[in-house]
Amino acid sequence: MNASINNIRNKIAEKGLKVTPQRMSILEAIYNLENHPTVEQIIEFIRKKHPNIATGTVYKVLDTLVSNDLVKKVKTEKDIMRYDGLIENHHHLYCVVCDHIEDYMNAELDEILKRFFEENKIDNFIIEDIKLQINGRFIIHKNVNR
Amino acid sequence: MNASINNIRNKIAEKGLKVTPQRMSILEAIYNLENHPTVEQIIEFIRKKHPNIATGTVYKVLDTLVSNDLVKKVKTEKDIMRYDGLIENHHHLYCVVCDHIEDYMNAELDEILKRFFEENKIDNFIIEDIKLQINGRFIIHKNVNR
DNA sequence: TTTTAAAAGAGAATGATTCTCATTAAAGAA
């Protein structure tokens, strides 16, 4: 998932948001960092080119990006927020060993779930979306982030 | 899900843990409070009968209960930890309106998922368990906790 | 180029959780 500078600029502008260097580089960071980065990792990445960005700004920009559907929040067991540049509804693989999170999408699975819950309505509850948290372990660990 | 005093005592003793009044009342609180209580709600409940319990003790006891499989941690969108007295593998309904969390168990669903992932192995990943986060809204809101 | 509302910066404040260390108590041994 990479996006050119102009691509990133457009994504921000399309939402009617002001295009600032801070917003650009935060979105760029999320697209470049694999494994659903933490705020800390995002800040570390950005400071290479933009050493003076304020922590509060990063949090504020992330909130803006999330509420404009440019980024999603991902919560882990570990209780630190992480961010995901993939916007479409999808599931997550969580490695219990190395903390790596991988996106998982499968249309057939979503169809099966949809059908199941059509046939098995939940009393007093209207489903909006379903996310699977698939816990397990990677056989070959890729990039261990922490 | 209610349990008698002796029942609670046994659950703690069976794990080889010392039976303390603090552990007893925290486990009792989780069984009695509906809707996957927060630490704050657990403390509030306990202080009625046990006004001097220390906050740190509650956190420590909860960790002990979690690592001994007497209680599970549940994380919500709102990023405050909540606790669940239901130990068996199960799914959660999250109400996006009222923050109510309800346990959901369905053996047929688990079977369908098991079969799906047997037929659709994920490259480089061994699944240990799968949890559904079913987001939606209750038609009739029950006990709104906050 | 000017204007202005929105965004960013700096750093203090917040608040859930963890840590430290002295005191207390559970549970097995005597």
Added chain:
DNA sequence: TTCTTTAATGAGAATCATTCTCTTTTAAAA
């Protein structure tokens, strides 16, 4: 029952991710 030992609790300080406040800066429209 009493003693002993080890683990648990209490009290409050410390931590640290996140939020807030308020001033300064800047994007973008006029």
